[in-house]
Amino acid sequence: MFAASDLKNIRSPDVEERKKLADGIRDACVNVGFFYVKNHGVPEAFTDGALQMAKDFFDLPTEKKMEILNRKTPNFKGYSPLRSGNNDPAGDGDLQEGFEFGWEEPSPVGTTTQGNADGVMAGANIWPADIPEFRETVLKYYYAAVDLGKALFPIFALALNLPEVFFEDKTRHSAALMKLLHYPPQTGPIDGRVIGIGAHTDWECFTILWQEPKIQALQVLNSEKQWIDAPPIPGTLVINLGDQFARWTNDIFKSTVHRAINRSGVRRYSIPLFFGTDYAVKLEPIPSCISPDTPPKYEVVTAGEYIKSRLQATYNH
Numbered sequence: 180m181f182a183a184s185d186l187k188n189i190r191s192p193d194v195e196e197r198k199k200l201a202d203g204i205r206d207a208c209v210n211v212g213f214f215y216v217k218n219h220g221v222p223e224a225f226t227d228g229a230l231q232m233a234k235d236f237f238d239l240p241t242e243k244k245m246e247i248l249n250r251k252t253p254n255f256k257g258y259s260p261l262r263s264g265n266n267d268p269a270g271d272g273d274l275q276e277g278f279e280f281g282w283e284e285p286s287p288v289g290t291t292t293q294g295n296a297d298g299v300m301a302g303a304n305i306w307p308a309d310i311p312e313f314r315e316t317v318l319k320y321y322y323a324a325v326d327l328g329k330a331l332f333p334i335f336a337l338a339l340n341l342p343e344v345f346f347e348d349k350t351r352h353s354a355a356l357m358k359l360l361h362y363p364p365q366t367g368p369i370d371g372r373v374i375g376i377g378a379h380t381d382w383e384c385f386t387i388l389w390q391e392p393k394i395q396a397l398q399v400l401n402s403e404k405q406w407i408d409a410p411p412i413p414g415t416l417v418i419n420l421g422d423q424f425a426r427w428t429n430d431i432f433k434s435t436v437h438r439a440i441n442r443s444g445v446r447r448y449s450i451p452l453f454f455g456t457d458y459a460v461k462l463e464p465i466p467s468c469i470s471p472d473t474p475p476k477y478e479v480v481t482a483g484e485y486i487k488s489r490l491q492a493t494y495n496h
């Protein structure tokens with residue numbers, strides 16, 4: 180059910196090659212909102228490093244992790260304990276713990292300096308004091324994934340028959356939040372209200388997700404309302420679209436419902452990077468995506484307002 184896009188031509192000087200890539204991605208965006216990418220350019224050494232840091236961090240004693248609790252920071256960055264978040268309103272707390280961080284200057288990436296984004300999650304990161312190499316190691320993966328995300332925006336624009344630069348002035352201070360996640364194993368009968376992460380859509384334009392190899396946990400809801408496994412595939416990353424793209428495109432691009440349950444018997448780690456527009460940008464439907472037969476479905480809000488409302492709903496359950 181899931182397409183795998185080969186990104187080897189993502190920066191090709193030949194626009195026809197970029198359009199070919201965009202056509203394949205368009206199909207996945209319109210039909211499923213969820214696909215894998217290979218030849219994405221993110222070195223495995225960086226994901227290996229980030230995985231090791233996730234393991235080291237979540238192994239710290241609880242009181243150490245609680246020193247950087249996200250509720251104590253002004254911008255929700257830092258540590259989120261088991262069951263402190265609840266993505267599915269029918270759920271009773273997600274059985275995952277997390278560590279969230281975002282853009283930090285100076286950036287080692289390309290020529291971009293984007294500064295701090297405005298909005299509810301903008302501002303300084305907070306780091307665990309007990310793992311000296313943590314910050315540098317996870318930022319290596321972060322900036323490589325951000326680079327990939329920035330290269331994907333023009334392809335999404337082409338996929339929507341828009342000029343390639345369409346998102347450029349809307350993603351100058353992109354909200355790009357990365358979350359290290361740890362899911363303890365769940366064995367025996369499972370209360371459906373307490374699973375790794377309850378059924379939800381992501382909030383931003385798209386998510387770049389790295390999953391720990393060999394462990395099945397992620398599932399996607401298809402149009403027949405069946406849960407389909409989305410296993411980790413070696414050498415690939417998952418791209419899933421989120422609500423901001425659904426709002427831009429009046430649901431032509433699908434923001435797919437997904438969840439994760441770790442029945443593997445061992446711990447599972449994953450690392451999403453949530454990539455949105457600048458917080459001040461209004462999520463207005465693109466003119467070609469609306470018509471008298473398909474009028475706008477969503478109230479126009481800014482990206483920042485939308486993220487804030489979703490954050491409050493998730494952490495004030």
Ligand SMILES: O=C(O)CCC(=O)C(=O)O
Nearest residue numbers: 360376381397439449451
């Ligand atoms: O852990 C996963 O595979 C999915 C995580 C996820 O959906 C999320 O954090 O939004």
Ligand SMILES: [Fe+2]
Nearest residue numbers: 379380381437
């Ligand atoms: Fe998600």
